[in-house]
Amino acid sequence: MGSAGTLRGIIEDRAAALGSLPFLVMPDGQLSYADTDELANRTANALAGLGVAPGDIVMARCGNATPMVATWFGCNKLGAVFMPVNPLLTGEPLRRVMAHAGAKVAVCDRQLLAELAEIRAGLPALRTILVARETGHAPGVRVSKAGLRPDGTYSFDALVEAASSSLPPPLDEDPGAPTKLSYTSGTTGNPKGVVYSHRSIYLHSMGAGLADGMGLSERDTVLPVVPMFHANAWGLPHAGMMMGANIVLPGRFMDPLRVARLIEREHITIASGVPTIWIGLLNLLDKEQFDFSSLRAIYCGGSAVPKALIEGLYRKHINIVHAWGMTETSPLASLSRLRSYQEDLPLEEQFRIKARQGTVLPGVDFRVVNMETGQExxxxxxxxxxxxxxxxxxxxxxxxxxxxxxxxxxxxxxxxxxxxxxxxxxxxxxxxxxxxxxxxxxxxxxx
Structure with a gap:
């Protein structure tokens, strides 16, 4: 079986085919497809050296930067389960989620270490903490050759740098094995854990690449204006890799001016994000001009897209597509785009259609049922x-x-x-x- 149908397969196949082509542009650097594959191998080997085995849960509490990508794709290679956590989650809510998951290893940015150290005593399953993004290692912190820091944690950067860049061929990977664990926002109660398999993310990536999905291709440069912990970064890292696209990850600050400059500078073709991002952008475009000629679509979800936003961006020659989904749907489930015979409708009717949640992607079934009878x-x-x-x-x-x-x-x-x-x-x-x-x-x- 090898890596067929698994995320390891996507990473290695694309690295072999696209090699030196750019894959990721991040606040802390750039990675080609080959670089990403090598980084994933090093991270997988570093985690294995700490005793992480297939099926073990590895938590990551990092920003949109190299350590988050390395941990995610490294877990894909190793067969471990990647669990991203919102960096804003602290104290008892953070402890409760980590304890429920049973995470054995945690990777966190250095500035987030203190909050994790405070709850460590309440996490019996947690064996190891890896500290990432220590530029030249933190001032005054000495790291041993084994990557050990004085406080008993490990340097993520040192371990990954020292690890081998090659992995043995897979023996018999199961596409149905779990590879990622995400927690819902918990707006109606405690956060719920959602497990994704290699197969589910693989198929979601194919769905996103369909012409009536997001239509991703090797020609695209994609800007997900979302943190990577949120609903698989809307599935775009793996979908982008599968289709050969270039992914641009924004930094911590996602204000309209920074987003506009990223779109212009990186020649973004597809962007995604919640309505508040694009409302801010629309307000900015009333005051300043940018070259958005490369941009063919914005995919917008997370909450209902106001019709006024659709209309306003249309006046700026920007196409916004209403998307709907949930953590439980990986997340893309439906898109609202005009069909060919609807393009001649009056503009007001077109805007009304585009403001709906739309039609489900091929592969997704839906029904609307009476809440008393259960009948469709x-x-x-x-x-x-x-x-x-x-x-x-x-x-x-x-x-x-x-x-x-x-x-x-x-x-x-x-x-x-x-x-x-x-x-x-x-x-x-x-x-x-x-x-x-x-x-x-x-x-x-x-x-």
Whole structure:
């Protein structure tokens, strides 16, 4: 079987085919496809040298920079499970998530070490902490040849630099094996763990590359204006690698001016991010001019895209595509783009269509069911119910969660979104099930 259908396979195949072509542009440097493959090998060997085995969970609490990518792709190579965590998560919430996951190794940026050290006593499974981004190693900190720091942690940079750049050929990798663990934001309770397999990310990457997906190709330079811990960075690192694209990762500060300069300087063709990013950009474009001639699409999700934003960017000759998904859907599940026969509709009608959550990607099934009867509602743009989805990159359960069954029914993910569907299959989310109350025999919003 080898690496076929696995993320290791994607990394090694693309490195062999694209070699010196650029893959990643980050605040702390650039990596070609071959560089990324070598870095992943070194990181995998460094982790293995610390006793990390296939299936072990490795937590990363880092910014959008080389250590985060190295840990992610190194885990892909080793067969370990990569678990990115929001750097803003601290104290008991951070301890609770790490304890629930049972992370054995943690990689964190040096400036985040103190917060992790404070909770270490409450993490019995955690064996090793690796400290990353120590420029020349932190002032006054001596690192041994084995990478050991005086406080008992290890230097990530020193270990990776000293590790071998080659890996033995895989024996028999299972595409269904887990490779990543992400936690939901926990807006309606404690964060839930979502496990992704090699196969699910592989298929999600293929879906993103479809012409009616994001249409990624080797010609693209992609700017995900999202932190890498958030929903797989929207799946773009692996999808971009599979399709041969160049990925530009923004730094910690993602204000409109920095984003605009990145788009212009790096000749970005595809960008992604939440509405607030693009609302800020639209306001900036009313005051300043930039060369966005390379930009063919912005994919926007995380919350509903205002019609006014779609209209405003249209006036600036920028195409924004409404995307919908969740941590549980890897995350891309639907996109709202015009079909060929809709391009001659009046502009107002086009904007109305583009403001919906759109149609699901090939491979994703959906239904909208009556919340009392459980029966699917008609596609009449009026009958509403709970949106449910399933597919090869949609989760079927939460990690180590006794309440998981309440969220999943016969293979369907209960999204908690209330939606209607029109006759052409365009989904529009109207509310959240938790915000509905029944009054006078009818469901009404409580917000």
């Amino acid at each position: 509602v008609p596609w009449d743009n009026e009958s509403f119910g709970e949106l449910q989805v399933r597919g090869p990159w949609v989760a079927r359960a939460y990690y180590n969660d006794s309440e998981s069954a309440a969220k999943f029914a016969d293979g369907w993910l209960r999204t908690g979104d209330v939606a209607v569907v029109d006759a052409e299959g365009y989904i529009q989310i109207m509310d959240r099930t938790k915000d509905l109350v029944k009054s006078g025999g009818e469901w009404i919003s409580s917000v």
